[in-house]
Amino acid sequence: MTTPLIQIQSVHKAFNGQPVLDGVSLDIARGESITVIGQSGCGKSVLLKHVIRLLEPDQGRVLFNGKDLGELDLHELTEVRRRIGMLFQSAALFDSMTVAENVGLGLKESRQYGRNEIDRIVAEKLKMVGLAKAADKNPAELSGGMRKRVGLARAIAGNPEVLLYDEPTTGLDPITSDVINDLIVRLTEMLDVTSISVTHDMKSAFKISNRFVMLYEGRIRFDGSPEELRQSDDSVIQQFITGNADGPIKVR
């Protein structure tokens, strides 16, 4: 049996004494498109940030390709991070740089590419997300959807093996959300990547993933296919996917 690409093993994480992740374990195989769903504030983004060691577990460990991220030195961690691309919730574009500089920064800092090659890759990635003409714009001049697409171009600039999407459609209108969803599906197929998305947008989740995990009260409540999720008779899951105010999930 092949080792899963990403292994999250009994991860516990608390902030100010408040537990957010309470023993989460999850294996993600190469090529999977997994979506983590759950209420706002349930720890989805926290879980995602553990995969790239932006956060470290209080207990438990996260393995990438069989290596414990917590035991890597800065150089090894940098190598792992270059194999992962992340789209942040707010796109997190560097506002002191142009769109092209944002997309090319990781390549430039890796010192593995010449200037012409970086320009070529940046142009190619911006074209892939439909923003070929926005290269010289500043992030402040872009709409929310465009910012997400630039974030996506930046995430795929180094041809990563894994893409992490943190709420890729939050704050966007339904049509722009669908454009982003289509883009994610297309890029996932085109680049042959493993993807982990966190979202509470169910339409987006069903479109972009072939496996669902639901986080509830710091633990994994569900792990299965989209069909199994739809057919689940768990009242918590049904309340979440139908979006009802009445049910076992209470808004905090």
Added chain:
Amino acid sequence: MASALEGLGRKGVSFVVKLGGMSIMFGSFVVSLKGFFRSFGLIIEQVYALGVQSLPLIVIISIFVGAVSAWQAAYQFKFIGAPLHYIGDAVGKAVVIELAPVLSALVFAGRVGAGITAELGTMRVTEQIDALESMGINPIRYLVMPRIIACLMMVPFLVVFANFVAIIGGLIVSVIGVDVSSETFLSGFRHSFKMSDLINGLIKAGVFGFLIGLVGCYEGFQTRGGAQGVGKATTTSVVISSVGILVFNFIFAVILFRV
């Protein structure tokens, strides 16, 4: 009483935590120095943005610092009956040893320290620092090291200008307002001037610059929450830097200027 003690204890603990955090950032800064040449372009950018662009402000405040020190010296000389031809000695010593380094550093903390914290704090709350890390870029080398180096270099550079301009300010007030000739003022200044005073003033300025950079970056990196968090961090940064400058200034006075 118990709650007051509890509050005091909590403040004490958070102060120690801050000191610990700053020490860790200092250690990371030292380690990141091996990327000095790689970050050279970023350092030059910061030297210009933080240092060169502060020059007009430093020039303006220094003129008035020199002017008021000449006026106050004349006022006190008159009060104690000292001869006014010592005014150049008094202004020169006060400016070179204390006024130029300390006031320039305080103004720099207000302009640059606050700016660093606000910029890095905004980057922190908008996940830009996380984005850098996720791309395999060490934010200490990329953001912190160039800013601390720029502060460390540029405060002494600005103090050289501040010394010069403040002496000119003092000279103008002495000639126009106090009726001391420029020759008398300058001969007094030359008489009291010691190269070691100038060098000690510049050493102090370097330490103040380093402190402003370190505190500014630390508070920026620690920012949590939204706009309110950025505002709070910026205020804290200026307060810590300003108090730190005055505390270190006293320590330097005791060590460098023996009485």
